[in-house]
Amino acid sequence: MQPFGFRENANTCYLLILAFTLVFLPLLIRSSYYLLVVNLIGLNTILVVGLNLLIGYAGQISIGHAAFFGMGAYFSAILTTSFGLSVWFPSWFPGWLIPWVIILFAMLFTGAVAYLIGIPTLKLKGNYLVMATLGFNIIFEIVLVEWDSVTGGANGMAGVPYLAVGDFYFNSDLRFYCLVWSLCLLTLIVSFNLVNSRVGRAMKAIHDSEVAANTMGINTHRYKVKVFVLSAVFASLAGSLYAHYITVITPKSCDIMYSIQVVIMVIVGGIGSVWGSLFGATLLILLSEVLHVIEKFNVVALGLILMLVMIFFPEGLIPGLLKRRRSQVQSSPFRSRRSEVRSQTSDL
Amino acid sequence: MKRAKAMLEVANVNKSFGGIMALMDVSFRVDRGTITAMIGPNGAGKTTLLNVITGIYMASAGEILFEGKNISGIRPHQVSYLGISRTFQNLQVFQNMSALENVMVGSHCRTSAGFIACLARTLKVKREEKEVRNRAMEMLGFVNLAGKQNQPGSSLPCGDQKRLELARALVSHPKLVLLDEPVSGLNNSETEEMGDLILKLKESGMTVLLVEHDMNFVMRVSDVIVVLNYGEKLAQGSPAEIQNDDMVIAAYLGD
Incomplete structure (x- = not known):
């Protein structure tokens, strides 16, 4: 039996390994196409980690997170292109800082929208919550397409400027790589902080027994709304970064298919596993790049993968594989031993 | 009076x-x-x-x-x-949490770290966390569950779960x-x-x-x-x- 601090120390260790790998990865990847793929993985991880907190820890499923992603992306795109926002800022305010401020405002705005949506919808349970968030995503898409004077309609918006710090522009894949992965690491760190805290425990408690959580003084509804808002804010950040990276944003990049795709990333990676989010995003992005060859059957393949994972690894690929490996090593038939293994892997 | x-x-x-x-x-x-x-x-x-x-x-x-x-x-x-705290007739132990975490949840109403403080893991959060953990360990000792703190709630036998619920109820004084x-x-x-x-x-x-x-x-x-x-x-x-x-x-x- 390990001392309790084990898991947290292990996570710090893994985070350092990840950071170290990230520093050296660009040396191995020379092609900018591969860097683009790696950057997309980073962007998606930011969103998926947040969504995993909602699905895996608070036990609430949302199929509307592409809308929050789109909200961040369009907020940034609209305010940095068609609106001449710079006149609102005092002349001493450095121009390069404005898009960053807008990203923060996008996160605030998306958080506020999520809050307003969350209050009524999170009173719903199970399938009804799924339907409500799905409906929200559809409405959002329609607004994007129809309100073309502001959003550019179905063609979307182009010419979103690159982000910059002073004269240093994040205008190449390598430069953006540094930005997105720093933010991704930060997201992972704060998520681990949250999970291993009073709030994280409250969320897990809600997932396990709402009645008991309530009795412990946890206002379950308020916690659900807060996690929902947090996951929306992460999605918004990912969206804004995406818009400033690709410089083009269309309604297609925040449609329901994308919402479903990120939920699949959560499930495949491992529900309730922060590391699983990273692996889920990596796997699905790599797969969708590989599966480009079979174009139309892409979706079929995704569905198949989801089915197989659900059948063979219902707790997600990463926790499932780890558990399988450890139980092979120890191969003890006793339940308590096996569940101890589960306890070690469940928080990965 | x-x-x-x-x-x-x-x-x-x-x-x-x-x-x-x-x-x-x-x-x-x-x-x-x-x-x-x-x-x-x-x-x-x-x-x-x-x-x-x-x-x-x-x-x-x-x-x-x-x-x-x-x-x-x-x-x-x-x-x-x-x-006022309580236990339940049909056990309501948090199945996916360790015994220690279960008891730590019991301290929820006696701690105050907010959402953002927990994200940033501020000094206050760290201090609170340590206190809560020590108190929970003490409580596990009181109900004779010392040494089982890392076992998931679901793996404990019924008798242990009953005492775990008691510890969870008592930890908030x-x-x-x-x-x-x-x-x-x-x-x-x-x-x-x-x-x-x-x-x-x-x-x-x-x-x-x-x-x-x-x-x-x-x-x-x-x-x-x-x-x-x-x-x-x-x-x-x-x-x-x-x-x-x-x-x-x-x-x-x-x-």
Whole structure:
């Protein structure tokens, strides 16, 4: 039996390994196409980690997170292109800082929208919550397409400027790589902080027994709304970064298919596993790049993968594989031993 | 002025579900520092009353007074802040959390770190976390679960889960603990262990209201017994009085 601090120390260790790998990865990847793929993985991880907190820890499923992603992306795109926002800022305010401020405002705005949506919808349970968030995503898409004077309609918006710090522009894949992965690491760190805290425990408690959580003084509804808002804010950040990276944003990049795709990333990676989010995003992005060859059957393949994972690894690929490996090593038939293994892997 | 002697007062409480009266005009008092047991046949309304006290159900009529203050209509998540905690009849241990984490959740109402502070893991959060962990470990020791802190709740045997729930309820320093069938499903030695723990609680000055079917256990630990039958209070008294009460005997054994 390990001392309790084990898991947290292990996570710090893994985070350092990840950071170290990230520093050296660009040396191995020379092609900018591969860097683009790696950057997309980073962007998606930011969103998926947040969504995993909602699905895996608070036990609430949302199929509307592409809308929050789109909200961040369009907020940034609209305010940095068609609106001449710079006149609102005092002349001493450095121009390069404005898009960053807008990203923060996008996160605030998306958080506020999520809050307003969350209050009524999170009173719903199970399938009804799924339907409500799905409906929200559809409405959002329609607004994007129809309100073309502001959003550019179905063609979307182009010419979103690159982000910059002073004269240093994040205008190449390598430069953006540094930005997105720093933010991704930060997201992972704060998520681990949250999970291993009073709030994280409250969320897990809600997932396990709402009645008991309530009795412990946890206002379950308020916690659900807060996690929902947090996951929306992460999605918004990912969206804004995406818009400033690709410089083009269309309604297609925040449609329901994308919402479903990120939920699949959560499930495949491992529900309730922060590391699983990273692996889920990596796997699905790599797969969708590989599966480009079979174009139309892409979706079929995704569905198949989801089915197989659900059948063979219902707790997600990463926790499932780890558990399988450890139980092979120890191969003890006793339940308590096996569940101890589960306890070690469940928080990965 | 002396503090009010009654920790909890149930005054003329009624609870109906549709046309069914689950509780009819139930009144009794739980004195500070005593162990009060509620007994009665299945469906007598014992758990319903606990649920009314903890705000899970709202009383149709009547009042619940805690330390002389009317707390009827309180929301379930506010109850623990007043100093009332409870355990459940059908175990509600958090299955996916370790035993230690389970007990740490019990401290929720005694800690205050907010969402953003937890994201940033501020110094205050770290300090609080350490205190909560130490206190939880202490509590696990108290209920004889030391050494099992890393086991997931789901893997513990029933007896351990019962004591884990007790630890989770005690860790917030409540003034009143409500125990819903603390020894159901336990074997003799486990029952005795639970009885010892509850008597120890009384020694430390805690007030306990419990619901239980195991008569030997009830007779051993309780100072006052309240008998419910079909939602009505049938009798109240010391264990000896209740054992010799004709109405109680009739209700249990039939006329």
